Amino acid sequence: MPRAKSQSRESLLDNALNAFWKIGYHVISMGDLVRETGVSRAGIYADFGGKQDLFHASLDRYQETVVTPAFAPVEASGTGIDGIETYLCNLLTRFELAGGFGRGCLVGNTLTQIPEIDVETRAKLQAHCDRLTDGFRHALTNENGPRGPLTQPEIDDLARYTMISVQGLWSYSRLTNDATVLRAYSDTLIAVLKSRLRGSLQ
Amino acid sequence: MPRAKSQSRESLLDNALNAFWKIGYHVISMGDLVRETGVSRAGIYADFGGKQDLFHASLDRYQETVVTPAFAPVEASGTGIDGIETYLCNLLTRFELAGGFGRGCLVGNTLTQIPEIDVETRAKLQAHCDRLTDGFRHALTNENGPRGPLTQPEIDDLARYTMISVQGLWSYSRLTNDATVLRAYSDTLIAVLKSRLRGSLQ
DNA sequence: CTTGTTTAAGAATGATCGTTCTTCTACATC
DNA sequence: GATGTAGAAGAACGATCATTCTTAAACAAG
Numbered sequence: 001m002p003r004a005k006s007q008s009r010e011s012l013l014d015n016a017l018n019a020f021w022k023i024g025y026h027v028i029s030m031g032d033l034v035r036e037t038g039v040s041r042a043g044i045y046a047d048f049g050g051k052q053d054l055f056h057a058s059l060d061r062y063q064e065t066v067v068t069p070a071f072a073p074v075e076a077s078g079t080g081i082d083g084i085e086t087y088l089c090n091l092l093t094r095f096e097l098a099g100g101f102g103r104g105c106l107v108g109n110t111l112t113q114i115p116e117i118d119v120e121t122r123a124k125l126q127a128h129c130d131r132l133t134d135g136f137r138h139a140l141t142n143e144n145g146p147r148g149p150l151t152q153p154e155i156d157d158l159a160r161y162t163m164i165s166v167q168g169l170w171s172y173s174r175l176t177n178d179a180t181v182l183r184a185y186s187d188t189l190i191a192v193l194k195s196r197l198r199g200s201l202q
Numbered sequence: 203m204p205r206a207k208s209q210s211r212e213s214l215l216d217n218a219l220n221a222f223w224k225i226g227y228h229v230i231s232m233g234d235l236v237r238e239t240g241v242s243r244a245g246i247y248a249d250f251g252g253k254q255d256l257f258h259a260s261l262d263r264y265q266e267t268v269v270t271p272a273f274a275p276v277e278a279s280g281t282g283i284d285g286i287e288t289y290l291c292n293l294l295t296r297f298e299l300a301g302g303f304g305r306g307c308l309v310g311n312t313l314t315q316i317p318e319i320d321v322e323t324r325a326k327l328q329a330h331c332d333r334l335t336d337g338f339r340h341a342l343t344n345e346n347g348p349r350g351p352l353t354q355p356e357i358d359d360l361a362r363y364t365m366i367s368v369q370g371l372w373s374y375s376r377l378t379n380d381a382t383v384l385r386a387y388s389d390t391l392i393a394v395l396k397s398r399l400r401g402s403l404q
Numbered sequence: 405c406t407t408g409t410t411t412a413a414g415a416a417t418g419a420t421c422g423t424t425c426t427t428c429t430a431c432a433t434c
Numbered sequence: 435g436a437t438g439t440a441g442a443a444g445a446a447c448g449a450t451c452a453t454t455c456t457t458a459a460a461c462a463a464g
Contacts, residue, residue, distance in 0.1 A: 024315055026228040030422055040443045041423080051422065101318050109314040111377050113226055116303050125377055160383055161390045168370020175313050175327055181362055188363045192394050232452055242413045243453080253452065411460080421450070429442080434435105 009047055012037045014065065017058040021106045025055055025113055059124045062106050067128070074135040080143035081193050084136065084162065088169075088186040092179060100177025105170035129163055136162040143197050150197065158196055165189050211249055214239045216267065219260040223308045227257055227315055261326045264308050269330070276337040282345035283395050286338065286364065290371075290388040294381060302379025307372035331365055338364040345399050352399065360398055367391050 015037040019028050030051055034041055048054040073079060073086035095102045103109070107128040114121050137159035144150050150158070169185055176182070217239040221230050232253060236243055250256040275281060275288035297304045305311070309330040316323050339361035346352050352360070371387055378384070 023317070024228070026226070027315065027317070029420080031420085034444095040441095042425085042444080043442065045423070046441085104314060108373055112306060112311040112314045112373065113229070115225070115229070122377065129374070129377065157386045157390060161387055164370045164374045164387050165367055166370070167373050168366045168368070171310055171314065171369050171373050172331070172366045175324065175331065184359045185363055185366050188359060195397065231450080233450085236414095242411095244414085244455090245412065247453070248411085405464105407462100407464080409460100409462080411458105413458085414455105415457090416455070417453080419451080419453100422448100424445105424447075426445080427443085429440105431438105431440085433438080 010061075012039050012044070012047065013057055013061045016054055017061050017065075017106070020055055020058050021062070021103045021109070024109060056121070056124065059106065059110075059121075059128075063128065063131075066106075067131070071132070071135055074139050078142060079139050081139065081190065081197065083139045084193065085190050088166075088190070092182055092186060095173055095182065096179045100179065101175075102170075102173040104174040105167065108167045108170050109174075129167075132163040132166065133159045140193070140197070143193075148197065154196075158193065162189070162193065212263075214241050214246070214249065215259055215263045218256055219263050219267075219308070222257055222260050223264070223305045223311070226311060258323070258326065261308065261312075261323075265330065265333075268308075269333070273334070273337055276341050280344060281341050283341060283392065283399065285341045286395065287392050290368075290392070294384055294388060297375055297384065298381045302381065303377075304372075304375040306376040307369065310369050310372050311376075331369075334365040334368065335361045342395065342399070345395075350399065356398075360395065364391070364395065 016033055019033055019036045023032070030041060030044070033044065033051075033054070037044070039047075044054060048057055070091060071087060073083040073090070076083055107125050110121065111125045114125075116122075137155060140150075140155050140158055140162075141152075144155060166189075169182060169189075172185075173182055218235055221235055221238045225234070232243060232246070235246065235253075235256070239246070241249075246256060250259055272293060273289060275285040275292070278285055309327050312323065313327045316327075318324075339357060342352075342357050342360055342364075343354075346357060368391075371384060371391075374387075375384055
């Protein structure tokens with residue numbers, strides 16, 4: 001009779017996710033993963049098939065257990081710019097509590113490490129960016145209202161602008177331990193969005 | 203009598219730099235570097251000491267041969283926002299000519315791959331970010347003029363905002379082959395800077 | 405031409421990588 | 435209690451890593 005694997009599989013995934021996130025796909029070794037997860041090599045291979053498959057599963061797990069709760073304020077129905085503000089503020093608070101030199105975003109970290117040829121991984125990264133863009137578009141559309149100052153193409157541009165800016169924020173968060181710089185960036189970004197939606201830009 | 207090594211050394215560095223830039227520090231192997239540079243293993247070790255030293259030399263070379271000419275419009279004396287605009291426009295044109303899926307920024311790529319412990323490399327990355335920030339501060343200060351709408355702390359914040367945004371731009375440029383998205387980001391960023399310096403934000 | 409020295413090239417090395425395989429334990433079933 | 439089986443653990447494997455060492459070629463000096 002097969003034992004209930006779901007619990008340990010999820011725990012394994014969480015540990016692997018954290019290792020990939022902090023150390024990076026290429027730098028982390030299977031030996032490290034065995035040590036970090038407490039699961040034997042054979043167990044990892046039996047459950048996932050290999051390092052790359054474990055990483056892909058970790059990327060999916062990242063979406064479920066990290067992005068979904070963190071991004072919930074943005075994806076909540078009826079939210080506006082305040083949802084984006086809450087999202088950023090929460091993550092910056094987490095950064096401060098961790099004492100700086102954060103892990104950044106697993107997706108942003110990964111896209112600087114994979115070759116152009118790895119289309120399967122790229123698709124997962126693109127899907128993440130699309131999810132962020134969709135969320136921001138949702139919030140900005142609500143904020144704009146039915147007869148707001150911005151047209152739909154302008155909102156699309158602003159949503160992509162927000163997504164790319166957030167990637168820059170998490171990227172730089174790996175280098176600095178100064179939360180005030182990140183807070184200032186977040187504040188300016190929010191101010192830009194508000195300004196745009198007041199129609200006072202251009 | 204020692205032969206003039208400077209020429210081949212620089213050529214070696216350029217090839218190594220391109221390999222590190224495109225493939226990444228951990229993924230590229232010494233075998234790859236031997237093939238890419240056309241220099242034997244012993245030659246590389248004799249001239250640089252090892253992989254990490256070659257990488258550090260490549261980071262310095264990146265500053266000299268890539269950042270300095272590309273960033274010149276921003277660092278030019280007397281430049282304003284138009285200098286930032288020229289800088290971004292030039293690099294986006296290069297991206298379009300290359301057909302998308304760019305290499306991003308070597309510094310941005312690296313900072314998602316090095317461990318927290320590698321302070322020597324981190325210092326080089328931080329110096330690059332500081333250089334960008336200083337350049338943007340210089341251009342924004344000029345644009346602001348002696349009695350502009352912004353105070354010096356506000357200009358500092360805006361310079362750091364620009365630097366982090368640019369990191370996000372190059373980060374995302376590794377994932378997309380759609381230059382119009384990057385152009386739209388650049389246009390919005392420039393519009394934000396102009397708006398701020400008109401004093402119409404907040 | 406011979407000899408001494410420098411330079412480059414690639415074979416050898418120890419370590420470590422991802423992956424596989426064998427072994428041993430523990431439990432269910434009769 | 436004996437037997438069969440599923441599961442986990444880590445030893446073993448070939449490949450590849452960064453690095454070093456040996457060797458051969460090329461040039462300068464006598």
